[in-house]
Amino acid sequence: MNQNSLPLAKPQPILPIDKPKDSPLFVVLAILAFLATLTLLSLSASYRSSAHWSAGLTDTATIQIKPTSLTDEQEQPIKARDILLTFKSVKHVDILSKDHSQKLLRPWLGDTPLPDALALPILLHVTLHADQKLNVRELATRYEQLGIRADIDDHSHWRKNLESRARAIQILSILAFLSISIAIIAACVFATHAGITTQKTLMNVLHQIGTPPQYTARLFSTRFALNAFLAGCFGALAAFVLLFIFSMFFKISGTNIFFLPEFTFGLKNLYLSALVPLFMALISGLATWQIVMKSLLSEMYP
């Protein structure tokens, strides 16, 4: 190197730049970021799916009319619908066709043609006004008075069941996310201690030449935050790509696993994924700052 040009060259970084990607800790942080992102996106998907399912069940009800004769089969659904429409909470009532009823019975009866004389249950699909409930007891009384045999299902049982399962999934996801977050914090603290041990000479020299402790703490915390951010980006990106592939698979195949949250590829997921490296950088930066300051202050003038 030309000696004269040396001082004009870019100053060497005070803290040596190692290759973070070669560090086992970088890999560990990237894996934790991957898991954290997966959990966060699963949590988000479970909330979204749960809300979607609940909304679908809350605003609807199903009524099964059980006629005893062919005459009943034609008259009772209309009477039942008319009574329903007198309820303020009811927005709309659909009488499902006989074919529809036959289709619903097909899993039990197969494709065997049913005799025309057989009276089949008729289904009424009821749409309610938003945030309103069907008064099941009053409806049952009025049907009874008119001699209509009916099963009324306002989906409350199924909804409660669904909500409790969704809540269980959400709690598990939150616990998993918290566990991973704690692991991230522990890994960041460990990485900081390891980094300080490696750079003990540098820290001693900085201390000896009267470097303000805040300067040294900033030097280390900036570097460690940056490394954690990079590891976080790797992990989050990998998780995001994986979910993207999943969502594409479900979209193309048109399948979905019942009750598993539906993963969708959108900007909201991208923002959530971006939170993970930011969170890791913040945790790492703060942990490093605390550890370095504590170490310096305890050694400053013991």
Add this chain to the structure above:
Amino acid sequence: MITPQIHTSDLEHKDECIAFERVSFSYQGGDNILKNLSFSLKQGSLNFVTGPSGAGKTSLLKLMYLHMRPKSGQINVFGQNTGMLDLLQIPPLKRRMGVVLQDFSLVDHLNVFENIVLPLRVTATPRADYVQDAISLLQWVGLGDHMAAMPETLSGGQAQRAAIARAIISKPDILIADEPTGNVDHNIGQRLIRLFVELNRLGTTVIIATHDTKLIPADATILRLNNGTLLQERMQS
């Protein structure tokens, strides 16, 4: 004739840069390494701390450059009672002292130039303000051709001169050196001592711990330690 600067009461004297009053020191749980020392050093003086191995020379220097606290007694640096200082007030005081340690303490991943300008970088001094001074300083200590060299490629004498250059780059009021000639041969040792004397003539208070009394120049103040006690303070004619 130079009078040794020994005081026990007049610690507020204006031209004193370091003053010890009844200072004792021991490492945790051990016997006192330094026992009831009282003395003061004048600004601009040239001082040598001598004594056999284990006499407490390094411990005395560590107390001077605020690396450790005394077990008892009071240490004043630049007129400030260091026992009363807030921890965050220590670094500014340390920046007024240059310290050269036995092991040189050069930073492995920085070249010679970056090592010596480190005290200026950490105080956010603009690079343009010190580049020329740093080049001149390196030439002055005989390392003008080694600015880009990494510490591991330097000889003991070169590393020692780099450490001295780093200690004086920010023009400290006090230069403290612990056995600066311990790892070099006698000739280089003499050259280093001449360097310290020259710095002292420029106004820096110099305090050097050495066991090699042959290197002490004629006009220096000597603090002779033995078994933790300041046995004798004398000047040489």
